[in-house]
């Protein structure tokens with residue numbers, strides 16, 4: 001659904017605004033790296049902009065820290081609709097290694113509606129490009145949840161796929 | 166003078182106020198003194214002995230000793246000594262005299278100790294909250310042992326940080342997250358008169374993630390290297406090295422020589438990577454994007470090389486207590502050599518082009534002056550200190566890993582401006598390439614991990630430091646039970662360097678503020694970890710001119 | 724001035740075009756890259772060693788009944804450190820080279836769960852020999868009944884509920 005909306009709303013190029021909500025900088029550097037010669041995301045019309053009011057996409061890096069919450073909400077409101085939120089890095093996806101710390105609220109989706117997730121710590125620039133390609137409908141997602149089970153009546157305990165989505 | 170003599174000197178001078186002192190290894194001195202004498206001892210070390218202030222840490226020892234342990238760390242670089250001054254403060258009256266009036270560099274860390282452990286520094290000139298969120302309850306101190314690591318007090322509405330009042334007649338230009346921007350979160354308020362900056366205030370610690378608390382309450386010794394590495398995503402390896410060294414010292418573990426060389430090589434690769442990155446970002450700040458693109462292009466093969474050596478482009482995950490996890494295979498020595506030689510050659514060319522470029526020089530020469538005295542007073546570290554004529558470099562002053570067997574040059578410039586800080590980093594990169602060659606040539610064979618067959622003893626302490634690309638990283642560990650430290654204290658270089666920003670900005674034109682802040686290469690995530698600060702990528706964008714103007718256009722909002 | 728601008732221009736032009744074709748052509752990671760940690764349910768004995776060392780604390784061990792133990796991995800917060808693969812006594816976990824993990828439902832797609840039949844071993848934890856005492860299992864009994872995900876019990880309001 002979102003893919004369609006995405007292709008309809010952003011047929012040509014995405015302007016992205018990147019915000020660090022408590023990241024260690026690892027992800028932020030990789031985001032910049034995507035724009036430099038070897039990866040050159042500007043080929044896809046992706047442009048980093050300096051103000052959220054110009055942006056279509058919000059790239060969120062890092063676990064949301066307590067101090068950042070009000071500012072992040074204000075920032076989200078400043079992005080004009082329709083907007084996409086992409087969570088980059090394991091911190092923004094699920095809170096990362098700090099998920100239960102007193103000053104960390106959790107992944108970006110505890111505060112914002114997140115449309116796409118790019119796990120990795122930090123994700124390789126290729127992984128970020130792949131994530132953007134998925135958001136643009138240029139590529140398919142390649143990951144799904146895994147549920148495996150050993151059965152007692154098979155002595156060699158062969159795993160059976162019980163469910164796959 | 167060695168640590169033994171310094172300890173004796175302190176005892177002679179302060180007599181009964183010195184409760185106990187001992188020396189660990191050749192270079193670490195631990196002194197326990199009475200709370201009453203703290204200020205005098207600090208002044209003695211700082212003024213008479215020429216020590217440099219490192220950081221302050223507070224430990225909740227109410228269970229063991231019914232007291233809070235307050236520790237001030239100093240370094241005496243000429244004599245290669247680290248000094249820890251311990252004071253015990255009674256649990257029912259958590260107050261201690263502030264040493265900030267005599268040692269200005271203690272400013273932030275005393276505020277942090279109050280936030281985190283609740284020991285108030287009496288007589289502190291600026292007792293505002295530093296680390297915790299604005300809506301954090303007043304009397305809840307996360308580092309106390311009876312506070313859970315995952316406590317989440319309900320949020321409060323409408324709280325704002327306490328702010329410094331601008332001087333009479335000055336206007337305020339806010340730079341930072343509150344409106345309309347949130348990039349790398351840090352909040353500077355710059356006070357201006359016309360175009361000239363007359364002062365500044367800083368509210369950072371947006372990236373505070375409670376790393377020290379996690380380390381002392383839920384993680385185990387061998388999990389901490391990974392969280393330490395994520396204190397900073399650019400120069401994280403220095404933190405995991407420093408942490409591992411500290412625990413190894415405390416527990417008396419000897420790591421194999423090959424592991425020391427591997428750590429050295431990865432550290433230097435990280436330094437090259439970080440300096441390339443920094444030059445690009447600095448060029449971007451002054452609007453010279455060609456250099457950004459070129460340095461990052463030069464850097465990319467190095468990232469692939471790191472991925473090959475360590476398994477990840479950054480946050481290498483190489484260290485454990487006792488050694489390293491992966492060997493560097495002899496087959497790839499030559500690949501390492503060819504990658505760094507190529508970077509070296511291109512870097513030299515680029516560096517050759519800089520001095521002739523008058524547009525570039527106009528932006529960096531003579532701007533952002535940080536005098537030698539201020540730098541020493543506020544405890545500046547790394548290239549920031551060396552650009553202000555302070556010849557300090559942990560690799561030479563307090564050698565660790567394999568640096569005592571390698572030839573390291575201190576790159577010092579004394580023009581104290583942004584240019585000096587650029588040149589220091591340019592030379593250091595070339596020096597790092599030399600060190601890498603030496604280390605690859607001398608690398609011995611052997612195991613890469615020490616045998617550890619017993620649990621680590623509790624109640625031991627050790628200090629150790631590593632020279633990060635941005636300056637000195639300092640760790641202190643007090644070992645505890647349950648397979649984790651009782652207290653782990655970290656100081657990131659930007660923690661020290663950022664305190665220098667307000668004095669450095671004064672007297673500059675507003676347009677030079679971004680590059681002056683950028684010249685520190687601050688890394689906010691480091692300082693705010695629980696101290697994380699190092700600025701980079703995101704940071705940079707906070708200060709684009711566009712945003713400056715956006716801020717400028719809405720003067721009423723402040 | 725001109726000379727140095729020229730030098731800079733030459734420096735920029737010399738490398739030519741370096742941009743990789745990715746994502747239209749693959750660009751594989753280096754040999755020992757640590758990507759998605761895959762668990763071979765065939766080999767796992769449910770000893771819990773991986774859960775003890777994981778720095779992100781994302782591997783949960785639950786005993787469902789007398790014979791079954793569930794290894795639940797919330798890989799959404801995995802930092803790809805490879806410690807679980809290092810300590811596994813049965814080499815059941817491999818760090819694959821998969822890195823293209825982006826999805827539109829991170830929390831669901833990154834879950835990996837495995838049920839192990841524990842006929843012979845009843846949560847003694849003895850099958851796991853820690854490489855050093857630093858890696859020993861800290862929580863005897865290994866029960867994590869309540870699966871914790873970052874932010875679930877957060878007192879903060881989601882933006883959509885405001």
Ligand code: SF4
Nearest residue numbers: 023024026089090091
């Ligand atoms: S996901 Fe990893 S690299 Fe990214 S911000 Fe978090 S800890 Fe840093």
Ligand code: SF4
Nearest residue numbers: 767768770771773811
């Ligand atoms: S360490 Fe290996 S065998 Fe043990 S529970 Fe984990 S995957 Fe299974």
Ligand code: SF4
Nearest residue numbers: 777801802804805807
């Ligand atoms: S790779 Fe590291 S973080 Fe991921 S599951 Fe394994 S031990 Fe945990």
